[in-house]
Amino acid sequence: MGQRTAQTEKALSVDELANRREWWSVAQKTRSKRLDYLRKGVWKKGAIGGNYAPGIKIDLTLPQLFTEKWQEQEGEPIMLQKAHAIAHVLDNIPIFITDRSQIMGYIGSAPHQIVWHWQGISMVNEEIYNEEGIIPEPEEESLEILATLNDYWGGRTAVDKLARILDPEDAVKFMSGAIGWGTPTSAATYSTKDFTYIFKGFEALLAEIEERMEETEQKLQGNPSPQLLPLYDKLPRWEAMQIVLEASIRYAKRYARLARTLAEHFESDPTRKEELLRIAETCERVPAKPPRNLQESLQFDHFVQVLARYETFEGAWPHRPDYVHGPYYDKDVNQEKRLTKEEALDLVGEHLIRTYEVGIFAPKWAREGLQGITGTWVWTMGGVKPDGSDACNDMTIAYMQAARLVRVSNPTFGFRWHPKVKDEVLRECFECIRHGLGYPSMRNDPVLVANTVHWYGHPVEEARTWVHQACMSPCPTTKYGCQPMRMASATANCAKMIEYALHDGYDPVVNMQMGPKTGDPRQFKDFEEFFGAWVKQMEWLRNILVRTVNLGRVKDPEFFGRPFLSAIYERAVETGTDACDPSNGERGNAWVTGFTWVENADSLAAIKKFVYDEKKYTMDQLMEALNANWVGYEEMRLDFVKNAPKWGNDDDYVDDLMVRCLREVSRHAKENKCPSNNNWPLLPENVSGNIHYANLVGALPNGRRLGDALYDGGISPGPGLDKKGPTAVLKSCGKFDHVTDGRAFLLNQRLSPTQLSGEKGYQLWKAYMKTWADLGLDHVQFNMVDDATLRAAQKDPEKYQEVIVRVAGYSAHFVDISRKTQDNIIQRTVQGLG
Amino acid sequence: MATCKDCKSFFAREDDRSQGDCVMRVVDPRQAYYQATPVETEKDASKCSSFQKK
Amino acid sequence: MKCTECAFEAPIGKFRYLYNARIDSSISMRQCPQCEQWLAVDELLGEAQDAVHPGEAPWGKSAGIEGLAGDSQG
Numbered sequence A: 001m002g003q004r005t006a007q008t009e010k011a012l013s014v015d016e017l018a019n020r021r022e023w024w025s026v027a028q029k030t031r032s033k034r035l036d037y038l039r040k041g042v043w044k045k046g047a048i049g050g051n052y053a054p055g056i057k058i059d060l061t062l063p064q065l066f067t068e069k070w071q072e073q074e075g076e077p078i079m080l081q082k083a084h085a086i087a088h089v090l091d092n093i094p095i096f097i098t099d100r101s102q103i104m105g106y107i108g109s110a111p112h113q114i115v116w117h118w119q120g121i122s123m124v125n126e127e128i129y130n131e132e133g134i135i136p137e138p139e140e141e142s143l144e145i146l147a148t149l150n151d152y153w154g155g156r157t158a159v160d161k162l163a164r165i166l167d168p169e170d171a172v173k174f175m176s177g178a179i180g181w182g183t184p185t186s187a188a189t190y191s192t193k194d195f196t197y198i199f200k201g202f203e204a205l206l207a208e209i210e211e212r213m214e215e216t217e218q219k220l221q222g223n224p225s226p227q228l229l230p231l232y233d234k235l236p237r238w239e240a241m242q243i244v245l246e247a248s249i250r251y252a253k254r255y256a257r258l259a260r261t262l263a264e265h266f267e268s269d270p271t272r273k274e275e276l277l278r279i280a281e282t283c284e285r286v287p288a289k290p291p292r293n294l295q296e297s298l299q300f301d302h303f304v305q306v307l308a309r310y311e312t313f314e315g316a317w318p319h320r321p322d323y324v325h326g327p328y329y330d331k332d333v334n335q336e337k338r339l340t341k342e343e344a345l346d347l348v349g350e351h352l353i354r355t356y357e358v359g360i361f362a363p364k365w366a367r368e369g370l371q372g373i374t375g376t377w378v379w380t381m382g383g384v385k386p387d388g389s390d391a392c393n394d395m396t397i398a399y400m401q402a403a404r405l406v407r408v409s410n411p412t413f414g415f416r417w418h419p420k421v422k423d424e425v426l427r428e429c430f431e432c433i434r435h436g437l438g439y440p441s442m443r444n445d446p447v448l449v450a451n452t453v454h455w456y457g458h459p460v461e462e463a464r465t466w467v468h469q470a471c472m473s474p475c476p477t478t479k480y481g482c483q484p485m486r487m488a489s490a491t492a493n494c495a496k497m498i499e500y501a502l503h504d505g506y507d508p509v510v511n512m513q514m515g516p517k518t519g520d521p522r523q524f525k526d527f528e529e530f531f532g533a534w535v536k537q538m539e540w541l542r543n544i545l546v547r548t549v550n551l552g553r554v555k556d557p558e559f560f561g562r563p564f565l566s567a568i569y570e571r572a573v574e575t576g577t578d579a580c581d582p583s584n585g586e587r588g589n590a591w592v593t594g595f596t597w598v599e600n601a602d603s604l605a606a607i608k609k610f611v612y613d614e615k616k617y618t619m620d621q622l623m624e625a626l627n628a629n630w631v632g633y634e635e636m637r638l639d640f641v642k643n644a645p646k647w648g649n650d651d652d653y654v655d656d657l658m659v660r661c662l663r664e665v666s667r668h669a670k671e672n673k674c675p676s677n678n679n680w681p682l683l684p685e686n687v688s689g690n691i692h693y694a695n696l697v698g699a700l701p702n703g704r705r706l707g708d709a710l711y712d713g714g715i716s717p718g719p720g721l722d723k724k725g726p727t728a729v730l731k732s733c734g735k736f737d738h739v740t741d742g743r744a745f746l747l748n749q750r751l752s753p754t755q756l757s758g759e760k761g762y763q764l765w766k767a768y769m770k771t772w773a774d775l776g777l778d779h780v781q782f783n784m785v786d787d788a789t790l791r792a793a794q795k796d797p798e799k800y801q802e803v804i805v806r807v808a809g810y811s812a813h814f815v816d817i818s819r820k821t822q823d824n825i826i827q828r829t830v831q832g833l834g
Numbered sequence B: 001m002a003t004c005k006d007c008k009s010f011f012a013r014e015d016d017r018s019q020g021d022c023v024m025r026v027v028d029p030r031q032a033y034y035q036a037t038p039v040e041t042e043k044d045a046s047k048c049s050s051f052q053k054k
Numbered sequence C: 001m002k003c004t005e006c007a008f009e010a011p012i013g014k015f016r017y018l019y020n021a022r023i024d025s026s027i028s029m030r031q032c033p034q035c036e037q038w039l040a041v042d043e044l045l046g047e048a049q050d051a052v053h054p055g056e057a058p059w060g061k062s063a064g065i066e067g068l069a070g071d072s073q074g
């Protein structure tokens, strides 16, 4: 890709380019001029190898506007204070309309700016001084503004407040960075959104709030009683919701006004003039009133997403846009013929671009764990309707086609496969994968619906509305199903379970006693005793994370407050509560994300075989080698790598251990309870946590050294260790129950683009997918870019800017991720199918 | 004293004539766009380097 | 161990361990403390083999049909 001059590229036909798998060039040749301009005009917001691209600056207008109003409103209940501050931002932040664009809304004052959300953690706020290149010019002035803001917010941020009530020992362990990832606060979060409710229009929501307030005020005039007292707290919350909803309508109308001004005073091209007037009409209509057509529904949707991100850092994007917008597409394109397919594709493509361009500042450690992107924006496609019938529609196809035209690495798609999916839709999925996008990931809908019912008791009709809450976990988009806050701050660095079992709960990397003292393994008499230690460490690790998140969650309305989110949450509007208040009826949908999980099974298998069964090595020898980080023990290390059974080869010796571990965790998952008194199942996956934790996990019996990347998936075999082919991988993964043994399981597979070319390639893949479905796996995703291209991209990144790869639960441009992550991806086994 | 209302970039709001939008054309290294910043009609324009008389 | 680029000599531990992109290979990446060059090191022999530049993979091709076996089970 990109090896030749633009001139020779032009000379090649689309078919020739496709034969060469030069997909970026294919996209450039086939997309409209508008999409070409918009796609090339986007500023890349994901960090490149951990650093932001040149020219990217943080937006200081937003925190300044917010803080000045916030200070004025000091003393008010937090939700009301915040509502005033957000409204002030929405009324005053500069807005812009990019040439040729049709969908409005951005978080920040200009396209090259990223939002710095300052209400989360003071410690992270301080880090901004060390960030090179992103402080706006004039730098000295900006640094002064930053210092003033940091002086004010120091000690006042959500996590600062939470830290004051955490158990100090828990806090130190949590903050060590060794065991968990993320902070339990709405300051770094994501939320499910129920568009059947939201699309009533903000005026309707305002009317509902007004009604509730009147009702409550009347009640308060009645006989005084203790039951009436909590009502006093509800009134300011409803008032806060009103303030943000009204401000949101005004914000949209600012775009309408600008579009009209441009049409009347600046634009000479009649076509663009007409477009601008349509934009004006659209932004006057939504989000105030329900959408009537595709442009209005997409615009409404995008405003909601942008507004939510003005309120806080929403790092994921739970959404099912084909389902939400499908009826409008059908009306415009098929029934009323108001839009041609091409015009609709322009809107859909721009929807992807507008999402891709959203940028939010993240500290370096978070950028390392999520290389190349701003957040895990996995949009859900396909699936079934609440009655169980096929939900795929023309919009499903339009999104897949648009994805190939604009080739963004974020959002990506997760496709809800089920037996009734039509071949034409499945082909679209495959084309995206074949075009090297790394998405959609394939999700087994019947399995995941059953799983959602099993773990939380969501009614099946509600479970069927599920969206990817982040990368992997399904969440219903219903009144009591929606999850308003990131609970996956309970993200466990699971390799620590085995590491602590080996070291009596001591962490040899961060040098502190972390887990319980489960004994010196040299003294253990058999494998069962060792496994018992592992179970205790596993339980401890989950407990510390879960209790911290539970506390963060119940305190969130007091420490953070989300007026906008509350205003679009039916149950919050109904009860006058913060959306994050668990007492308002949320059913619960929490899970523990399990990073670096598979090392446990491979390490346990190696210990069982070599130390206990065959007695080839003593535990003392093993501990010596591990303590030396395998240095000087290379032969022994290779023995542990090559001759101990490895997960993913259909070998019962290790597979049984994997199943045993999962069942222990699932038992414990039902003993842990979230604030809604529901379960905490495990969800093994990595984003790029396997790279982030490489320097935080010591040597392990699977043969890794401190510094080596951990395995990439949630249940993917170690790169290059799956020697028996793709069916063996599937068989191993099919040995446990994807409904009852955990929440979801991420499986990365690499396929050969050469082998899967043409119709034969599709048929091979389809047969593979049948085996996958028959075995009851819940997830699989593919990389389909060959070694040669990836190595060439390492050599000459400039020429390969647009090569996309699947990292883990997300895709990224290959050149934006670190060399270590790149090598980790290249070393994944390329599975030959058939 | 010149104020924003005397400037070419100023567009008054119909619902509130004391306020308006300062509309600027921006061409950055990647894309071109129009940016609107809310301003007060009577804001002192003497220190604004972008002021252009109507 | 001796750096293949600048001939700096020191015990292997002085060369910063970077990572082993392929767990089943004895080749790892280390960095010379003097010239900062990334080196492919054979951990079995304790020898630096060569400098590693972008796009180079001293541990060979990926497993599977890029290099090794295909599907042995169907």
Ligand code: SF4
Residues within 6 Å of the ligand: B003, B004, B005, B007, B008, B009, B010, B021, B022, B023, B039, B043, B045, B048, B049, B050, B051, B052
């Ligand atoms: S701020 Fe400056 S450029 Fe904008 S309207 Fe006022 S005087 Fe004109």
